[in-house]
Amino acid sequence: MKFKQWPKFARVLFYIVVLVISARLIGTVIKLNPPVFVLLFTLTSIFCLIGVIKGNLRFIKLNTRKHTLIALASSVLLGSISIGTMATSNTRTPEERQALAEAWELTKAKNSGQADLTDDELVERVKNDLKWKLDEIEVTLEKNEIIVTGKMKDLTVKQVQMEASSIAEKLYSGIKNMPNCVIVLNSTFLDKYGNQSWGEAARITIERETAVKINYDKLNSEQVASLFTIWYHPTMPKSVLN
Incomplete structure (x- = not known):
């Protein structure tokens, strides 16, 4: 089955998974400030979750029980990702958050030529x-x-x-x-x-x-x-x- 023939909810879910993976990779590569990244990622996930739920509600009205269960599963999956991200961010101690922030500031200073390199x-x-x-x-x-x-x-x-x-x-x-x-x-x-x-x-x-x-x-x-x-x-x- 070609991608264009996939159900709409499946295509939306695919795009969201790609978005999540890309966001995590970009955050790792550019060493984005972790607290800021978590906030942006969480807000984006919630926004996408709302969109998926609305789309799946329309999908549920028009399709079979099997497709209804799949649609609900996709919403639960994205919700789990969002909650998991928030839960992970909340497990860091204040000392760990401070260390991450200081490491980020040092990286920025080195990249801009304002700090010595090893x-x-x-x-x-x-x-x-x-x-x-x-x-x-x-x-x-x-x-x-x-x-x-x-x-x-x-x-x-x-x-x-x-x-x-x-x-x-x-x-x-x-x-x-x-x-x-x-x-x-x-x-x-x-x-x-x-x-x-x-x-x-x-x-x-x-x-x-x-x-x-x-x-x-x-x-x-x-x-x-x-x-x-x-x-x-x-x-x-x-x-x-x-």
């Missing part, structure tokens, strides 16, 4: 921030210095300067305790026979003391890059060749 969080945050730029990215923390290694095809001097500026702004504007950073960019090279291979194309060394002083809105990428120490491979072209 070493593991720092490595993971840098990797997440740069994984859209670099292929096969690796991030390590050595002697209070972040080492980033990644691949980019067909690099030029101009592109390295743009990446240096963009990466510095991203990391030092969004991470409160971001230390000095070394970025190793591997790229493709062609030998005289036309064979392609990967190798180190550029190495960008960014000092925290310098990076946090830069007004990235007022300087172009070349000006920003000139404030860092950058080594370029001798064969790297300055710009894209036509």
Whole structure:
């Protein structure tokens, strides 16, 4: 039987189950403040429950005893979910609620760059921030210095300067305790026979003391890059060749 051929109450129940599961997953993923989540979830469940009951009452008038029992069961199921959610929230002690609230505030502060990250969080945050730029990215923390290694095809001097500026702004504007950073960019090279291979194309060394002083809105990428120490491979072209 196709979905469109399902009884109306069954389709409504299906949507509600999807809504409940999605809400719980979203709440977990974004670490939504538990008390707020419980309140919103409970209100949504009650609203949906009222809608299901009203729809099932119409359904009961028009259908058999078997369908009536199924309709009532769907209402009881949703009601149980709502009551269970409220009951679970009420079992937390004041200390547990306070701890959850403090954990949520700390998470928000870290995500906004207003609180220090632990070493593991720092490595993971840098990797997440740069994984859209670099292929096969690796991030390590050595002697209070972040080492980033990644691949980019067909690099030029101009592109390295743009990446240096963009990466510095991203990391030092969004991470409160971001230390000095070394970025190793591997790229493709062609030998005289036309064979392609990967190798180190550029190495960008960014000092925290310098990076946090830069007004990235007022300087172009070349000006920003000139404030860092950058080594370029001798064969790297300055710009894209036509």
